[in-house]
Amino acid sequence: MRRCAVALAVLLAACNGSSSSSHADVGDTAPGFSTRDLTGKAVALRDYRGQTVVLNFWASWCVPCRHEFPLLAQIDAREAVAVLGVVYNDSEGNARKFMTDHNGTWPGLVDDGQIARAYRVGPGIPATIVINPHGKIRRRNLGEIRSITALLK
Numbered sequence: 001m002r003r004c005a006v007a008l009a010v011l012l013a014a015c016n017g018s019s020s021s022s023h024a025d026v027g028d029t030a031p032g033f034s035t036r037d038l039t040g041k042a043v044a045l046r047d048y049r050g051q052t053v054v055l056n057f058w059a060s061w062c063v064p065c066r067h068e069f070p071l072l073a074q075i076d077a078r079e080a081v082a083v084l085g086v087v088y089n090d091s092e093g094n095a096r097k098f099m100t101d102h103n104g105t106w107p108g109l110v111d112d113g114q115i116a117r118a119y120r121v122g123p124g125i126p127a128t129i130v131i132n133p134h135g136k137i138r139r140r141n142l143g144e145i146r147s148i149t150a151l152l153k
Contacts, residue, residue: 024119026140030055030131031118037107038096043084045131052081052138052152053131056145057121059090060098064144065126069102071145075152076106080133086111088125 034044054075058065076083083106087095099108121127130139145151
């Protein structure tokens with residue numbers, strides 16, 4: 001009987017995802033991460049505490065990602081807002097070239113898939129997560145950003 005209870009608990013935890021980690025839903029604490037950017041510089045989400053963080057999952061081959069790039073530049077120019085672009089299923093070389101060619105001023109973050117999994121992103125992109133200055137997820141936008149005002153309200 002005890003083995004059945006343990007098996008049931010494991011099964012329920014698997015169905016609900018992990019019971020101890022964030023679900024990356026609006027209102028949840030944003031899952032922390034540490035990685036490097038496309039220039040090799042260490043980057044951690046905790047480094048941006050006190051700012052609104054716009055975490056954008058993108059790739060150089062993604063047409064909607066290309067369309068929203070100018071809006072991300074406008075967002076990045078705002079006070080107390082930091083854009084972090086998480087490179088999703090793209091080569092570092094292609095991502096770096098795209099950022100350079102389009103004057104990207106924010107970090108392009110290298111992801112082995114852990115950041116995307118933590119934020120429940122994929123397989124479709126772009127996806128944008130807005131994190132408030134206190135580290136809580138304020139908004140999830142799946143698909144192309146079409147309005148800065150709607151994203152940051």
